Every structure is written in structure tokens, then in C-alpha cells.
Amino acid sequence: MKKYQHTAIFIVFLFLAGTLAFAQEGKTDRATVPFSDSSKPGFIEVSVYNGSVIIRGHEGKEVIIEAKIRERLISKEKEEEENEKARGMRRILGSSGTGLEVEEEENVMDISVSSMKQTVDLTIQVPYNTSMEVGSYNNGEVLIENVTGEIEANNYNGKVTLTGISGSVVAHTYNGEVTVSFTQIDPDKPMSFSTWNGDVDVTFPAMVKANVKMKSEMGDVYSDFDMQVKQAPQKVVEDEREEGGGYKISFEKAIYGSINGGGPEYQFKTYHGDIFIRKSK
Amino acid sequence: MTCQNIKELFPEFLTGELDRETQERVQSHLASCDSCREELENLSAIWTKLGVIPEEQPSDEVRTRFYTMLEAYKQGMTQERQPSRLKKMFNDVFEHVWPKRPAFQFSMAVVFLAVGVAAGIFLSSQGQNGTQLAKLQNEVQDMQQALAISLLDRPSASERLQGVSISSHMNNPNSKTLEALLYTLDNDKNVNVRLAAVDALYLFYDYPGVKEGLLGSLEKQPSPLVQVALIDLIVNMRERQAVDALRLLLEDEMLNPDVKKYAERGLQQLSF
Numbered sequence: 001m002k003k004y005q006h007t008a009i010f011i012v013f014l015f016l017a018g019t020l021a022f023a024q025e026g027k028t029d030r031a032t033v034p035f036s037d038s039s040k041p042g043f044i045e046v047s048v049y050n051g052s053v054i055i056r057g058h059e060g061k062e063v064i065i066e067a068k069i070r071e072r073l074i075s076k077e078k079e080e081e082e083n084e085k086a087r088g089m090r091r092i093l094g095s096s097g098t099g100l101e102v103e104e105e106e107n108v109m110d111i112s113v114s115s116m117k118q119t120v121d122l123t124i125q126v127p128y129n130t131s132m133e134v135g136s137y138n139n140g141e142v143l144i145e146n147v148t149g150e151i152e153a154n155n156y157n158g159k160v161t162l163t164g165i166s167g168s169v170v171a172h173t174y175n176g177e178v179t180v181s182f183t184q185i186d187p188d189k190p191m192s193f194s195t196w197n198g199d200v201d202v203t204f205p206a207m208v209k210a211n212v213k214m215k216s217e218m219g220d221v222y223s224d225f226d227m228q229v230k231q232a233p234q235k236v237v238e239d240e241r242e243e244g245g246g247y248k249i250s251f252e253k254a255i256y257g258s259i260n261g262g263g264p265e266y267q268f269k270t271y272h273g274d275i276f277i278r279k280s281k
Numbered sequence: 282m283t284c285q286n287i288k289e290l291f292p293e294f295l296t297g298e299l300d301r302e303t304q305e306r307v308q309s310h311l312a313s314c315d316s317c318r319e320e321l322e323n324l325s326a327i328w329t330k331l332g333v334i335p336e337e338q339p340s341d342e343v344r345t346r347f348y349t350m351l352e353a354y355k356q357g358m359t360q361e362r363q364p365s366r367l368k369k370m371f372n373d374v375f376e377h378v379w380p381k382r383p384a385f386q387f388s389m390a391v392v393f394l395a396v397g398v399a400a401g402i403f404l405s406s407q408g409q410n411g412t413q414l415a416k417l418q419n420e421v422q423d424m425q426q427a428l429a430i431s432l433l434d435r436p437s438a439s440e441r442l443q444g445v446s447i448s449s450h451m452n453n454p455n456s457k458t459l460e461a462l463l464y465t466l467d468n469d470k471n472v473n474v475r476l477a478a479v480d481a482l483y484l485f486y487d488y489p490g491v492k493e494g495l496l497g498s499l500e501k502q503p504s505p506l507v508q509v510a511l512i513d514l515i516v517n518m519r520e521r522q523a524v525d526a527l528r529l530l531l532e533d534e535m536l537n538p539d540v541k542k543y544a545e546r547g548l549q550q551l552s553f
Contacts, residue, residue: 133438152438152471170438172472174505190442192473196505213480217509265446267477269506271539 027069029100034062035107041129041149042107050119052140052158057128057147065111067098070119070139131167141176150189159198169193177201177273181280182208187263194269202268203278209263212277215254216270223277227257284310284317289388291321295328324391327398426454430461438471445474449481459485463494472504479510486518496526505537512540516547524551 035042038061046053051070058064099115100122113120119139126132131149136142137156144153148166159176162169168189171178174196181203191210193200199219204210211230214221259277268275287310293299294307311318425447432444445465448458459482466478485491495514502508508530515523527544530536536544 131437133436150437150439154471168439170442170471170473189439190446190477191439192442192477194473194476194506265442265477267473269476271506271509 027098029065029067029098031065031100031102032062033065033102033104033109035109035127036104037107038062038127040107041131042109042127043149044109044111044124044126044130044132044134046111046122046124046132046134048113048120048122048136048140049116050139051113051136052121052143053134053136054121054123054141054143054145055132055134055147056123056125056145057130057164058125059128060125061127063109063111063127063130064125065100065102066123067100067113068121068123069098070121142173148184150186160195173198178270183280190264190266192267192269194267195273196270197272198270199273199276200268200270201276201278203280204259206279207260209260210266211256211258211262211264212266212268213254213256214268214275214277216273216275218272219270219274221255221268221275221277224279225259225277227259227277228262229255229257284314287311287314287317288320291324292387292391294321295325327395422451422453425451426458429454429458433461433465438474441465441469441471441474442477445477445481449477449484454485454488456488456490459488459491463491463498466494466498467501472506475502475504475507476510479507479514483514483517486514492518492520492522496520496522499526499530500533505540508537508540509543512543512547516550519551524548527551 042063044055044063046055098118098120099113100120101110101112101114103110111122111124113122121140126147128146129148131151132144132147133152134142134144135154136158139157140155141158142153142155142160144151144162144165146164150167151162151165151169151171153160153162153169153171155173155176157175158173160171160173160178160180162171162180165180165182166184166186168186168191169180169182170192171180172192172194175198176195177198177200178193178195179199179201180193182205184205185208187209193202200216204225208225212227268277287307290299290303290307294304299307311321429444429447429451432440432447435441435444445462448454448462451458454462462478462482462485466475466482469475469478479495482491482495486495495511495518499508499511499515502511512527512530515526527548531541531544531548
């Protein structure tokens, strides 16, 4: 019962904050929400359909969320031109603001923007120790800075940039670069970085231990790590054909290697782009 | 008859090779001498155990080492006709130590036997450890399978990746693990986890159901990266059904143009 109260309180709080903010600034919603147990690291789940997500670690114990409707870039004239029927009329904005919704329950905070039509950019400040799952789809980048934890970052049309990360990362986008730079890594967690159109560029501390698998269909792989290139794990193929039938198994073009003697598995993949695995200086 | 003399007769006594008179003498001595009786009991216990100890099969490594040693020894024999001074010294010492009397030789042999038996018992207990180890390994593998399956179901992508990684290192995954991997391949919301699942399943494609699962997954994948990884794998499998799966994929009008090219190239490779 208690946790429902929590959730309810935060939702009410948010609507209040939202309307207040809307009254003052027009197109920005703000909310400050604490985790129910601030002594333990929290988890945030962020999802936006249209827009950027920027997340930064900060000193405080609360999560500070700012959702802002992005101004349309097209001019008023053009907009009217596009819509003949609306000539001589004004567009009336609803009072719902950004459509930001926040729910918190047992240290898990769900932050989402329900609007499909508007482009809404989210800027979120979180305590340094926060794990997260962040997803955007269109019209924006995913940028995460200075956090410690387990991070899953997804985008579709836009880049994914993570800097000053301690912990582990699983990152993917379709159109855009994936750039990640670690200050420290969680030595036990596997990681994965992939995109379709764009480079994968990851910087690790010099002491990182990992087994890496790298594959770029159209590009190349670069690294300044002393990498031990290994044979790909082979499938033992039992040839059940008659004699002379022949069996050919062409091996995939992925490169397998180990850094500093090997460790958990890290996967790097792109189709159109290069892969860079850097040693942090 | 002294105890020493009696003890020398133990082996024959145990095998029943003594004449009746000597046998009776030994028996009467045993009745009066506690220490001899004890020793005989020990000896017979060892003999019984000898019969019980399972034959230890030397491992391949021991076998090869033995043959290399034997080979080296043979070579040494042919090369060194003249025994070296060291060897001579050793022989002298050995001759000195090795008793001339057959009785003493025998007791020496008994000592060696005892050492051998002790080693045998030690080794067989090791062997028992070996079976225990195998059992333990099985249990560990069962636990690993359970762990992998539970990890594949976690909300955290990193943990799900870990689940895939653990499964891919199994020697002999059970059907539940494979089902969980196939489910992950089709349904995991994270592209990177699905990609890792393709690689893991590739290692097990000759397990029942895996091939079909992989072929069927191709049309369900929304991500071009996963599609390309699956095409690679399917082309490598060189199955007849692979052609159908690729054709089906190519019917999709929304298919990414790069994936389309990739699939067409795959079809060409398969038609050779």
C-alpha cells in the first residue's frame, strides 16, 4: 500500500509542477523527484519518441527533469503555406505542455514523454550513482555524462554519446555514431556497442581486460590497444555427406581479440562505418 | 623359529603354497605371537584390497609421456654401450643394497608392493575424486544453465548479455537454455542482446530446433544489423531451407536496401 502512496504523491506533485512551469514559461515542464531510498543507487528509465535526451550526473540526491518543446524550425509563413485551410487562423496550443510523465516506485523512476507529434527535449540531472535505460527514436541525440552504473542507451535516428562513464554500457543506434568514453569500467559485465550508419568509437581505461569481437561490414577497425587477435570460436561441423560431397564453411569476417589477457565479452558492430577502440590517455 | 623366519613365509602361507608341516608351524606361531598375527592380517588386508582396486587407466598424457620416456631410454641404451661411471656407481650401490638371498629379495618386494598398494589406494581415492569432480561439473553446468536462463529474463540488458555469454560457453546446453536463447533472439527488445544471441546460437545450430528457430527468426527481425548477422549464419549453414528463408525475406518491400543486397549475395553463394 505504501508504495502506491509514493507513486501517487509523485504524480500529483508532477502535475502541479507541470502546470506551474507551463504558466510561467509556456513550453517547459520541470519536475524534481527524489528516489524513495536515496541511500541506494536508483534506476531511471527514460523514453522519448521525438527529441533528445541529455542526462548528467550531479551532486544532489534528487532527479531534476526538464522537458522542453523544441521550436519548429519552419517559419510561420511556410507553415501557413503548407496548410491552406488554416489561412487566417492561429494554432491553439493545448494546455497539456510537454506530456511529461514521471513515476517512481521502489527506486525505479519511469520518465516518459507521451507526445508523438511534438519534439520534446529532455534534460535530466541524476545522482552520480544511477543506472539507466534510455531510449529515443527520432529527431535527437542521446547524451549521457558523468554517471556511475549500468547504462543501456538506445536511439534510432540520432547519435548516442556517453562520456565520463563508470560502469558498463550497452549502446545502439541505427543512424548515427556511437561514442562512449569510460573513466572506469565494471570488470565483470559484458558490453556491446552497435550502429548501422556511423562509427563506433569507444575509449577505455588502459588497464581494461576484455575479449573483443569487432565487425564492420563496410569499414575498418582501429585500435591503439595491444590487441591479441584470436581465432574465431569454431563450430565443429560433422560432415554427414557422402564421400566427395565436400563441405565448405566460410568463416565470418568478424575479428576476435583480447586486450590485457582477456575478460568479459565486448561486442562492436557497424555496417557503414569504422570501429575505433581507444586507450584513454 | 624366529618371527623373522615366520614372516618370510607369509606370502606362501597366504597363497597356500607351503607344505603341511611348515603351514602348521606358522599357524602355531601365529597363535602365540600377536605381532606376527597383526602383520599377517595387514598383509592379507592389503592383498584383498589389491583385488578390489579398479584398474586405473593412464590418461593420454601419461601414456605419451611414458612412450617418450621409453623411446628416450631405448635411444640411451643404444647410444651408451659403455655404462658411465655414474651408472657403474649406481649399479655397485644397487648390488650392495639389493639382497642376494631370495628371502630378502622377497621381503624387499613386499615393501615395494606395500608402497605400490599405498600409491594405488591413493590414486584410486583420487579416481573417486575424479568421478566426484565429474558429478560436480555436471551440477555446475546445471546451475549455469539455470543461471543463464534466469539472466536472459532480467530487465537489465547487461545481465541479459551475460546470460547469452554464459550460454555460449556451454559444452552441451540443454533444450531449455536453447529455447531461452531462441526466445531472446526473437523477442529481446535490445538489438545488441539479439545480436549476441545470433552468435551464441550459431555455435549450437545442429541441436534440435535451433536451425528451424534461426531460419524462422529472419523474417521477424526488425533490425538490419540482426538481419545481416542472421543471413551470414544461414548462408554458412548451407541448408536447403536457407534459400526459402532468404527468398521470403526478399519479398519484404520495406527491406533495407543494404540488407537486400546482402541477402541476394547470400542466395548466390548458396546456389553454388
